[in-house]
Amino acid sequence: MPRQTTLLQSLGRLYPHVRPILPRLFLGFLCALGASVVALAIPQVLRVLVNSYLEPGGSVPALWWATGIVLLLGSLEAVFLALRRQFAIAPSTTVETSLRTSFYRHLQDLSIAFHDRWGSGQLLSRAMSDLNLIRRWMAFGAMMLIVTALTVVIGVTIMFFTAWQLAIVFLAAAVPIIIYGFRFRRFYGRVSRQSQDQAGDLATTVEESVHGIRVLKAFGRSSEALDAFEEQAEGLRQTEVYKANSLAKFSLVVTLLPEAALAVSLVLGILLVDAGLVSIGALVAFFATAAVIAGPVESMGPLLSMTLTAKTAIDRHFEVMDAKRTITDPEQPCRPAEVHGQLSFDDVHFAYPDASPERPDVLDGVSLDLRAGETMALVGITGSGKSTLLQLVPRLYDVTAGSIRIDGTDVRDYRLEDLRSIVAVAFEDTTLFSSSVRDNVLLGADPASDAEADLLLREALEVAQAQFVYSLPQGADTLIGEEGLSLSGGQRQRVALARAIAARPGLLIMDDPLSALDVRTEELVEHRLREVLADTTTLVVAHRPSTVSLADRVALMENGRISAVGTHAELLAGNEHYRHVIASLPAEPQDLDSQLETEDEDGVVL
Numbered sequence: 009m010p011r012q013t014t015l016l017q018s019l020g021r022l023y024p025h026v027r028p029i030l031p032r033l034f035l036g037f038l039c040a041l042g043a044s045v046v047a048l049a050i051p052q053v054l055r056v057l058v059n060s061y062l063e064p065g066g067s068v069p070a071l072w073w074a075t076g077i078v079l080l081l082g083s084l085e086a087v088f089l090a091l092r093r094q095f096a097i098a099p100s101t102t103v104e105t106s107l108r109t110s111f112y113r114h115l116q117d118l119s120i121a122f123h124d125r126w127g128s129g130q131l132l133s134r135a136m137s138d139l140n141l142i143r144r145w146m147a148f149g150a151m152m153l154i155v156t157a158l159t160v161v162i163g164v165t166i167m168f169f170t171a172w173q174l175a176i177v178f179l180a181a182a183v184p185i186i187i188y189g190f191r192f193r194r195f196y197g198r199v200s201r202q203s204q205d206q207a208g209d210l211a212t213t214v215e216e217s218v219h220g221i222r223v224l225k226a227f228g229r230s231s232e233a234l235d236a237f238e239e240q241a242e243g244l245r246q247t248e249v250y251k252a253n254s255l256a257k258f259s260l261v262v263t264l265l266p267e268a269a270l271a272v273s274l275v276l277g278i279l280l281v282d283a284g285l286v287s288i289g290a291l292v293a294f295f296a297t298a299a300v301i302a303g304p305v306e307s308m309g310p311l312l313s314m315t316l317t318a319k320t321a322i323d324r325h326f327e328v329m330d331a332k333r334t335i336t337d338p339e340q341p342c343r344p345a346e347v348h349g350q351l352s353f354d355d356v357h358f359a360y361p362d363a364s365p366e367r368p369d370v371l372d373g374v375s376l377d378l379r380a381g382e383t384m385a386l387v388g389i390t391g392s393g394k395s396t397l398l399q400l401v402p403r404l405y406d407v408t409a410g411s412i413r414i415d416g417t418d419v420r421d422y423r424l425e426d427l428r429s430i431v432a433v434a435f436e437d438t439t440l441f442s443s444s445v446r447d448n449v450l451l452g453a454d455p456a457s458d459a460e461a462d463l464l465l466r467e468a469l470e471v472a473q474a475q476f477v478y479s480l481p482q483g484a485d486t487l488i489g490e491e492g493l494s495l496s497g498g499q500r501q502r503v504a505l506a507r508a509i510a511a512r513p514g515l516l517i518m519d520d521p522l523s524a525l526d527v528r529t530e531e532l533v534e535h536r537l538r539e540v541l542a543d544t545t546t547l548v549v550a551h552r553p554s555t556v557s558l559a560d561r562v563a564l565m566e567n568g569r570i571s572a573v574g575t576h577a578e579l580l581a582g583n584e585h586y587r588h589v590i591a592s593l594p595a596e597p598q599d600l601d602s603q604l605e606t607e608d609e610d611g612v613v614l
């Protein structure tokens with residue numbers, strides 16, 4: 009449930025970001041105000057003109073003077089309006105960019121638990137359309153709302169001094185408008201929030217279906233997905249129509265009541281001129297002023313709605329910015345010395361933040377020791393907590409009790425950056441970024457020179473048996489990922505593995521990263537891994553007997569605990585549950601890519 013804030017509270021939160029550009033915004037505001045004041049001065053020239061020229065005995069030069077002054081004022085108004093744009097637009101884009109950058113930085117800092125909870129479309133719409141709304145409001149809406157209100161106040165004051173009897177009639181119309189305005193503000197704020205949230209949900213749906221397009225097509229579910237999308241889009245449309253209708257109703261009242269008051273003023277004005285209480289010039293000036301402020305009065309509705317939409321956008325932005333970083337650096341971090349890679353889990357407990365309190369912990373007292381340089385396989389039935397345990401080592405989540413130590417130091421005592429340079433991770437689900445193979449592989453590496461980068465790249469690709477990269481159209485510089493060349497599942501896995509290797513970790517954590525490789529390639533990878541990363545401690549979730557047999561020792565996971573540790577042969581001989589788990593492991597997958605590559609090094613999937 010979003011926190012309720014007043015308009016001023018929401019706008020106040022923007023102040024620190026707007027402060028650097030306030031002088032320029034203020035100049036923009038002065039120009040906008042200048043344009044309005046100039047526009048309001050024109051009727052007064054008309055008044056003098058009517059009274060001094062059109063009256064019997066009026067002089068011709070006065071006509072030329074008045075025409076010249078009106079022309080000058082008109083030009084001045086145009087210059088003021090152009091300057092307003094100059095002053096406001098560029099600085100507001102600077103604020104938009106800095107808000108967007110800090111938003112992105114904050115997303116990077118927030119824990120995985122936060123990202124588990126939030127739909128990607130909601131974050132996308134906050135990063136893009138909400139900030140765009142805020143920028144447009146800063147450059148135009150905010151300034152024009154103040155200028156418009158001031159123009160109306162100044163205009164009405166002038167009308168008061170021109171013909172106070174008529175101004176009172178005009179003012180009487182303002183009372184119901186103000187009362188309606190308060191009700192409109194509250195109601196419109198709610199609908200605006202609903203529509204922006206719905207737009208975010210819609211973006212999530214688009215994002216998910218684009219990502220999952222293969223599954224939708226393969227299962228023939230495209231039309232069902234379209235139906236669900238249409239329903240959501242229709243919901244958003246209805247909210248938008250509702251919003252537009254309520255704005256139209258408000259604008260109608262804001263326009264109609266002053267017009268009705270002017271009609272009454274016209275009749276009254278003629279009677280007053282007839283009675284000699286008001287001059288004809290004053291009557292003309294009164295209506296000319298009313299005509300000048302008619303525009304600002306009419307724009308009050310759209311400006312108010314823009315302000316309320318911007319308030320919602322600000323609230324939505326700060327809901328994310330207020331989310332606390334739950335995984336942070338320690339106050340007194342421990343500097344990693346030479347890493348040996350001894351890893352120990354000491355009575356580790358963990359429950360996901362959104363899990364119900366009645367549910368037992370996913371990890372319920374895991375204790376396990378890995379010797380420096382050893383390869384340990386983690387085996388267990390599905391859902392026993394293997395992947396969860398791995399994610400605790402680089403602190404993607406934090407333990408809820410117990411501790412994880414590397415060379416005797418709690419992982420929470422390292423700076424996150426240091427910890428993540430010690431520990432490299434390769435997941436089964438391989439995410440590659442829209443960039444070259446080289447950039448993807450060297451993502452976690454820190455080479456001192458281009459030559460070292462080339463060396464790291466070559467070695468990592470070789471160990472991961474990913475030499476197919478050199479047959480790609482531009483070799484290691486070929487773009488891959490969403491905007492580049494598509495790779496097969498096995499190729500993706502090998503590039504992702506090369507990424508983990510290139511980081512030269514002290515500890516390598518692998519969540520079944522070779523699942524798409526055939527046994528022979530897996531064996532080759534394991535063999536080269538042992539050679540190149542001989543000193544690297546490796547913890548690998550194994551879903552296949554072949555992976556298990558390559559490990560020095562195996563840890564058996566059962567209901568969130570380690571129930572046995574030993575060599576594959578020992579456990580096979582003495583542990584009933586282990587035999588059951590191994591028997592239930594799937595048959596070896598056939599990685600046709602690597603098979604083809606063995607026969608023909610051109611095995612590139614385009």
Ligand SMILES: Nc1ncnc2c1ncn2[C@@H]1O[C@H](COP(=O)(O)OP(=O)(O)OP(=O)(O)O)[C@@H](O)[C@H]1O
Pocket residue numbers: 124360362363370388389390391392393394395396397
């Ligand atoms: N992000 C999450 N939020 C809440 N619960 C989760 C989350 N991820 C996993 N779980 C739950 O934690 C439990 C352990 O999941 P985990 O993925 O660690 O098991 P696993 O042993 O790796 O399974 P598998 O072999 O199928 O990959 C499961 O019951 C799962 O539903």
